[in-house]
Amino acid sequence: MEAIEVTDPRDPRLGDYVGLRDVTLRKSLEAEHGLFMAEGDKVIRRALRAGFAPRSLLLTERRRDALGDVVDGVDAPVYIVSEEVAQGLVGFHLHRGALGSFHRRPLPAVGDVLRGARSVVVLEDIVDHTNVGAIFRSAAGLGVDAVLLSPRCADPLYRRSVKVSMGSVFTLPYARMDDWRQGLGELRDRGLRVLALTPGEDSAPIDRELAAEPGRPTALLLGTEGDGLSSRWLDQADARVRIPMAGRDVDSFNVTAAAAIACYELVRCSAPTEPSLPSAP
Structure with missing residues (x-):
């Protein structure tokens, strides 16, 4: 040309x-x-x-x-x-x-993105394009299978998101939910365990919760930058999990740092477990 x-x-x-x-x-x-x-x-x-x-x-x-x-x-x-x-x-x-x-291309349906996925990140109302791009980059780099977006979540194909993700938004499958209120039901219908990442005192260490059912397909919920996950999504989760902190007056990470750490644990623990070999006679 x-x-x-x-x-x-x-x-x-x-x-x-x-x-x-x-x-x-x-x-x-x-x-x-x-x-x-x-x-x-x-x-x-x-x-x-x-x-x-x-x-x-x-x-x-x-x-x-x-x-x-x-x-x-x-x-x-x-x-x-x-x-x-x-x-x-x-x-x-x-x-x-x-x-x-x-x-642009038409987005796939949620069910198409979830088909065969073992590790899924679900973003609720994360509105900062930089944060969305950074989460996609971490998720793609660590091997997450798919991302789901709530209806009000920022656009992964907005210029800033694309730039920060370094193009990860082009290759990591994602879909946008049509129904925020009932959207998590499809995850459970497809056999995924749903974990909500929150620093609340009633949450369990994420590595311990994931290790309780190694190899099980899992979806991890991440909430908006300021308030975190809504009470509705927290209540719909199978369990609440947190990243253990060392103290020093820091009780949580920002959503991009938390996503990177949590995605590492998610992928590590949701991989299919190898069947044990029979003992030698």
């Missing part, structure tokens, strides 16, 4: 890239056109490898060769702009120098 040089940030061909820090504008624009943004050549490459179809690519002049090995195979316009045009367009200094606009 031949590169197209553009000198005016108001050029309508660059409409996908307008005001990337304006959350309200971006939510409206991306919903209307069914698109998401990938920032940086590494994340763009991962979106392409995951099979997402590009609408266009935007490269600054200093980064025009950053994707040279893949540009020829991209069936979409590749726009080249100066640093000044890029900043006027997106609203900040584009230090990575590369953006990609991609078509």
Whole structure:
């Protein structure tokens, strides 16, 4: 695909890239056109490898060769702009120098994502895009099988989430619940144990609770940044678990650190157990 040089940030061909820090504008624009943004050549490459179809690519002049090995195979316009045009367009200094606009795909149904999953992370109303991206990165890196989102949870394909996840949102299966009140029922219907992560005094150490039923498929509930899990979801869980703390006036971690630790324990203990070999005669 031949590169197209553009000198005016108001050029309508660059409409996908307008005001990337304006959350309200971006939510409206991306919903209307069914698109998401990938920032940086590494994340763009991962979106392409995951099979997402590009609408266009935007490269600054200093980064025009950053994707040279893949540009020829991209069936979409590749726009080249100066640093000044890029900043006027997106609203900040584009230090990575590369953006990609991609078509979204329909999300799978919750049941499809849960099929065969042994370790699942469920996010209730986590609204910070950075936190969502970081949780996806930890979950993917540690081998979690799937993620479920409550209806009000932040969008994993929002630019900031994509960037922080380093593209993990492209490969880790996830789905969004339609029904917050009854959504956990499908987990139990499919045989998953449901654990709620909370620092409350009535919770058990997560490693001890998971070790009680090693190898059992398990879903771990994580709550919103400030208040944690709702009382409804806490009450629906099979057990409440916590990460043991050493003290020193720290009673909990932030949700991203807690997710990383909990996902490690979740994957370790939900893996199928090896059958014991018969003793030698």
